[in-house]
Amino acid sequence: DISLQNVERLPRLSRVAVCGGTHGNELSGVYLVRELLKVKKKKKKEEEDEDGGAMSVLLVLSNPRAMQQCLRYIDTDLNRCFTHACLIGPTLDKTPYEMRRARELNAMLGPKGSAGAMDLICDLHNTTANMGLSLITYSDHDWICMHIFRHLQARTHGLDRGGGSHLKSAQYDLKWVGPVGPQPHGVVRSNIYTTMKSGVQYMLDWVHFFNSGVIFDGGFMDVFTVVKHIDYPRDGETHNITAAIHPQLQDRDFCLLRPGDPLFQTFSGETLRYTGSEPLYPFFINESAYYEKGIALCLARKRPYKMSQIFKKYA
Numbered sequence: 217d218i219s220l221q222n223v224e225r226l227p228r229l230s231r232v233a234v235c236g237g238t239h240g241n242e243l244s245g246v247y248l249v250r251e252l253l254k255v256k257k258k259k260k261k262e263e264e265d266e267d268g269g270a271m272s273v274l275l276v277l278s279n280p281r282a283m284q285q286c287l288r289y290i291d292t293d294l295n296r297c298f299t300h301a302c303l304i305g306p307t308l309d310k311t312p313y314e315m316r317r318a319r320e321l322n323a324m325l326g327p328k329g330s331a332g333a334m335d336l337i338c339d340l341h342n343t344t345a346n347m348g349l350s351l352i353t354y355s356d357h358d359w360i361c362m363h364i365f366r367h368l369q370a371r372t373h374g375l376d377r378g379g380g381s382h383l384k385s386a387q388y389d390l391k392w393v394g395p396v397g398p399q400p401h402g403v404v405r406s407n408i409y410t411t412m413k414s415g416v417q418y419m420l421d422w423v424h425f426f427n428s429g430v431i432f433d434g435g436f437m438d439v440f441t442v443v444k445h446i447d448y449p450r451d452g453e454t455h456n457i458t459a460a461i462h463p464q465l466q467d468r469d470f471c472l473l474r475p476g477d478p479l480f481q482t483f484s485g486e487t488l489r490y491t492g493s494e495p496l497y498p499f500f501i502n503e504s505a506y507y508e509k510g511i512a513l514c515l516a517r518k519r520p521y522k523m524s525q526i527f528k529k530y531a
């Protein structure tokens with residue numbers, strides 16, 4: 217008899233989507249999805265759906281026009297277009313490209329909350345920060361994502377960073393984002409590409425295990441929960457930044473930052489220190505795409521996260 221405490225029975229995951237190119241200049245995801253499409257096409261010719269349609273994997277290139285121009289976006293950040301208000305608004309001539317594309321993607325992957333919606337969406341990103349393979353979810357109680365994180369953590373080197381974060385509200389109920397870095401935008405680096413490729417394979421393996429009835433034990437996993445963002449110091453009049461990330465902080469993502477530690481070095485050579493009272497973990501340090509958002513780094517609290525035991529609910 218299984219104790220009912222901390223046990224979750226969850227429905228099978230039949231529809232999984234892997235999305236690349238949500239930001240058109242984050243090239244690992246772009247080339248990985250293209251490669252997976254090629255493999256799928258070849259496979260289809262050889263053997264028709266070998267697992268009897270137990271799990272379908274939809275491969276999506278999210279922002280084709282931005283990819284074509286190797287830009288993060290054309291009109292506006294696609295990742296910010298999945299709010300209810302954006303998705304239901306009327307499509308006009310002046311509607312930004314990404315907003316129109318978000319509606320197409322919502323029809324393809326959702327619609328949000330409908331019976332035909334994807335059970336799991338894996339959105340692939342790169343970061344210029346030294347974050348290794350990091351995973352972001354938007355809910356604390358997303359058992360599937362948390363178990364996938366732990367599965368990946370056990371199988372990848374350098375993944376000591378299960379990520380729980382509340383940066384944005386959920387796009388779908390089960391969505392997670394995998395930023396992998398450091399990789400400059402507009403560049404593909406073989407080691408980063410390979411890390412992402414393994415991560416996606418481990419994720420799909422886990423879904424297969426889950427669907428075939430494997431029981432995943434509870435326990436604890438460290439997660440980082442975002443506390444706040446810090447902007448660059450800026451000139452009051454011009455709003456130009458007046459300092460860069462301090463050399464002692466650069467590339468030290470997920471290393472504890474203590475009060476008084478160097479944070480920025482001004483362009484005149486002065487060291488600016490972290491004035492917060494709580495030691496916190498920095499990440500997204502010097503992410504190039506966040507200059508326009510006014511974010512020099514994010515700070516997180518690390519805490520042990522209690523996992524539920526989970527297994528598949530039988531219909």
Ligand SMILES: [Zn+2]
Nearest residue numbers: 239242341342
């Ligand atoms: Zn991105």
